[in-house]
Structures are given as structure tokens and as C-alpha cells.
Amino acid sequence: MPHEPLTPAPATALHEGVAASAADPEPIRLPVERPAGCPFDPPAELARLRSERPLTRLKFPDGHVGWLATSHAVARAVLADSRFSSRYELMHLPFETGFTGELPPAPIGDMTGMDAPEHTRYRRLLAGKFTVRRMAQLGDRIERITADHLDAMERQGPAVDLVTAYARPIPALTICELLGVPYDEHHFFQESTATVMSHSSTPEQLAATMTAMNEYLRQLVVTKRAAPTDDLLSDLTGSDLDDEELTGLAAFLLGAGLDTTANMIALGTFALLGNPDQFAALRTDPGLADQAVEELMRYLTIAQLGAQSALEDVELAGQLVRAGETVAVSMEAANRDPVKYPDPDVLDLRRKASGQLGFGHGIHQCLGQQLARVEMRAAIPALVTRFPTLRLAVPADEIPLRTGMNIFGVHRLPVTWDEQ
Template structure:
């Protein structure tokens, strides 16, 4: 059967199966050849892994390295101005997603204590309050409004700024540079300019934290004294970027998906107890962090194929999370599905550090939005919603919505007046 499916030249990225499903070329490939050769734009012959079991195996096997300084990681799409790589990239201090054990273990161990389930549960009430305050602001606006700008982006940005000790007043600068950094096919010098602006800002910030620590995660890391300023800056970059971009896109794209599936939205409104399962299902169904890369450090057998040493391996979490071998009727959004076990937070040693925080933010965000805005609907046809197909984290650039008569929380209003 494998011979009936052509080897792709470049990663298929056209969202031709609608705004929520994998590209149809990737779906066909997964169903016929879940571990497939892939010819990269620079001529490299690597691999594309799309089946659930094979993706999980890649993520769990540290012979598939995350390091970019031991082998060349090839990019599966065209990047303007990017030269063909001829040697590995130098390591970036503190950038723990590009490390393998034991270096990865050393840095991650210091961060794990900051993101324990217990600590996140202690934050639950505060996160709900942040979401409700933002919904108060939203309710004061005259629709139509952009749900990304007015709700989906501010909530996780406020939370991660408080946790890390980043002044929220600086958000416009770091949000702009984060967005610029995540554009897929922009010229390399523009990407590096955004990266440079972010790291310069964060280096200054962690230097101040070392001199005058506060009650926040970056101060805790600075107090340790085990990490250099460069390592602290790398950690801060990852935590700030991942801490607001991913959840912001899940809140916006999740709202879009629910509005496009009114029967599921009605079920969720009728039974709020479904929310934890609905959040897991939205995570699986949307998989906003879709494409990850690994480097084969030796010849490795995977899904009946031999991945040669030195190969770049591209994995699609979206395709894996839509694999019918793992999930029944996977292209259907079902808020009653028990979707735990999905790969949206990755798997193995690099599984997302902030996943409990993301879950709390999504539960609080969706619970408040559905309760306070029972008549919420799109203000434009679905086809006019601008998709982030140009970005490394998927979502929508904007989500114009409208409503009539939002529900006012009288008790909250009274407390605010007092």
C-alpha cells in the first residue's frame, strides 16, 4: 500500500480540510504510511511521522535527539534568505527544549518545582479571578470585538507575567516580538531581530532579579545561583513565549471550534461538569503546537522503516491526535470524549512543563466565557476568520464576535464597588 502514496517534497501545510483538521495530504499519508520519507526543500531526505504510536515512540526515545548542536536539523518548508545548513547550530544556554539528558534534566529539575500540580491548584482561584476580570472588561465593550485581543491573549499574558515576574506593562513589546519570532516564512534576519529584542529585554530583567529578587519564578531561579544569566535568559524566553502564545491560541481557536459546533456548545452549556473533558478534547482536536523536530543519533527502526543516522525527523502531533487507530471518529469534536492520552503536550522527557497551568487557564476561560456570554456568535462568516497558517503555533489572528446582553455577575460588581 505504501507505494500508492507519493513521497512528499516539503511538508504539506495547506489547511484544505477546514480550519481544524490536518491537511488532507497528511491524513492520506498517515492512513497509508505513518512513517514516511520526506524530501526537504534543501534536498535532505528525512522523515515525516504522523501515526499516533510512531509519534509517541519518537517522543519517548532519546536516541531521537532534541539537540541542534550535534546534527543538522533541516526545515521542511521554504524560509526566505535561510542558507542551506552545512553544520550544526551552536547551543543556546538555558534553551532546555533543545537539550537532551543529562543537561536537560539539570535545567528542567529547577523548573519542575515551580509548576507542580499542587502549586497550580493553589493558583486556581486567582486564575479564575483574572479570567472574570477580563470578561468584565469584555462585557463593557460594544460588539463586534476581536476575542483574541480582548480576551484570549490578555488572560494567559497576565497570568504568566505574574508568575514569572515580568511587568505586564511591557506586554505590548514582548507580544509583538513573540509574534514576529513565530512567523514561519519570514526572512531570517527579521526572525533573529525579534529574538534579539526579546532576549535583550529578558537578560536585563533576570539581571535585576538577581540583584533584587521578588516573589516570582524568575526570582526563584535567580536565587538558586546554579544558572548563569545566559541560562536564565534562555529559560525565561521559553517560559514567556510558551506561557502566553499556546494558551492564547487554544482559547481563541477553541472558542471558534465551539461556535462552529453549536450542538457541542449547547451540551457544554447544559452540563458545565463536562468542562474538564471538553478541554482535553479541544486540546486533542486542535493541537495548536503541531510540528516538532528530532535528529536521529543512530539508525533506528520505527514503524517498519529504518530511520538513518543523521536524519531529520518531523512529527505531526495534529495528525497523531486525529489517528483513527487511537481515537474513534477522530475528526469529530466530541466534548464527552475521554481524550486523555492525547499528545498535545508532547510525551517523554520534553512533555510540556506548564500543562497544568494551561488546563487551569482554559477551564477558567471557557467556563467564564460560556456563562457570561450565552448569545456569543461569530461576527463574520467562518471562512473570513484569519487563520495562523503562517505561524509556528496555530490559531487565529483575530476572532470577531458579537453578542446581546452579557450576563453581569452582580456579586462581583458589588465587591468591586466596595
């Protein structure tokens, strides 16, 4: 039975936490080292934890002692339980950042850091604009964008950086058109998003970036109110959102639409090139596209880590999570859980990867997941079909990985192919 939303205690009280009892094992630090030569695999320590103790004590960088969830069942339970909060000011971050002390509340419009009823208000307003049917209607336009960029790659000839030539432009053009942001501004937003998502960005860099993004979008909102056009942002000016809310929501949607799908297209291609049998399977059977997207989302899990803070004492996986304790949720470990997915470390495009947590779960499940699916179903199969001899242009261990950012991926992906 779902739990009713709770009114949280003040942040200071929630952050006091409760020390581990003598019976608890020594809290661990978050495992971050991936196996050598296996860029797609999670840290091996996560698999051991998942099999032995799927909810284990975790020492956070700020000294807080909370929990790490690693199994599929426990991850889903945390993400779906309203006794856990996503509010940033109640949360401890499980990875190193430039911040000290308590986090500030979520910026206006940032749905990730909201609970009900604020989150519900935004979600209801947007849910009807990202339906399966509506996103499918964008399919022809996305296929045209995809074909145009494949044509450009073919004209240029090998070798190219797939990130800049293909993976970034397709979702960038799509989300800019959807929101009504001029496409020639997309580089500014991509760079801004990278700064915001990086764990190494200083508070000063973050503040300057967010100020610049919000100022641009605030002016765009004013323009859309005065002269609406056929786009989502203009449509939202007819809602009860004020200019500040609309600006924040536009920044949230734009950042999410630019970064995540671009990384899935690039990293998904990298994974397929490292698994030639799966590359060949998708090339010879485009009907695998739907399953391929779900399996790549499971196998790669680019949104690796989530966090939720308990609003009250919660019994979970045989443990007592105290009010104020943060549970870090390892999505990548959950998506490799052999209880849910046999042979989880194998990329198998014919697998039924239903229930994968690459788009999250619960009330914060990715709002734009249907758009992302349409983009990936168009971009990845079309790429392997157009360039059947596609391969890396440098050794795999020279591909620069995005390991210090919230969203896993590659910074560059040099590829080549045999010209006809």
C-alpha cells in the same frame, strides 16, 4: 526498556544521511493544504498516509530526505526514544523558512533544542515549580483575571476581537505575574514572540528580536538578583543558573506562556462556535471543563509539527531510519488517528481524550501544561457561560488563520452577542 543517552557523531557526519533504496516510494513533500471550509482539520493527505504508511519518506525543503510520522503510535515512539535528538544543529526543518544551511544550536535556555544531560538539568530545576498542586493554587487568581476581562467585554458591548479582548490578556497577565515581568511590557513580548514563531521572519528580523528580548530580560534578572520579589524569576536567582542562563530560560518560558494558551483559548472558542451542540453542552454542564480542554487540545493540535533526528540507525514501524535522518512528527495527524480515537474528526467534549499529543510527549512534553490547563479550564467555560449567545461577527471563512507560524491559531476572532 529505555535507551541510554548517546553521544552523537559530529553534525557534519550526521547530516550526510543515506539515500532511499530503490524499494522505497518516491519521497513526498509535506502536505500543508487544509480542506476547504474545514479550518480545524489537518490536510487530507495526512489521513491517507497514516492509513497506508504511517512512517513515509519525506523530501525536506533543503533537499534532505527523511521521514514523516503520522500515526499516534509511531509519533509517541519517536518522541520517547533517546536515540532521537532535538538539537537544532542536527535537524532539518520540514517547512519553508528564511534559513539556508545548517541551523545554529539552541539559544541558551531554549529547552526545546536540548538533549540530556543539559535538558535534564533545566527540567529538574523547573519541574517542582510547575506541579499540578502549585498550578491549581493559581486557580483563584486566574479566575479573577478571567472575570475581570469578561466584565470589561460586557461593559464595552459587542462586537469585540476575542483575541485582544480576552484570549491574549489572560495568559499574558498570568505568565507575567508568575515570572515577575511587569504586565505593561506584555505587548512587547507578544509581538516579539510572533516574530520568532513566524516562518516568514527573516534571519535579520529574528536576530534583532532576540537581541531586544534578551537585553530587556537581562536587565530584569539583574534587578531580581539585587531585590528579589515574590515570583518565579526571583526564585530562580537562588539556583546555580548564571545571568545568561537565567535570561535565556526566562525568554523561553515567557514566549511559551504568552503564545500557546492564547491561541488555544481563541481557536477553541472558534471551534465551539462552529459546533453549536458542543458549545451548548459546555454551557449547560461546566463539569465537562476538564474533558473539554483535553478534547480541544486533541482536535485542534495547535503545535502541529515536531522534528527529531536519529543519532544512530533505528528500526521504526518496519522501516530503517538511518543516523542523521530527521523524522518530522505530525502531531495533528497523530491526534486524529482512528486507531486511538474513534471518529477522530468529530469534536466531542465527552470523549476521553487521554494520551493526546497536544502537549507533546517524552522528555520534551510541555513543562507548563498544568498551567495551560488551569487557564483554559477557567477561561473557556466562563466565556460560554457569561455569553450564551456568543457567535462570530463575520463569516467563518473571513477569520484570518495563523497558517504560516509554528503555532496554529487565529490572528483575530471578531465575536458578538445579544445584550441583555
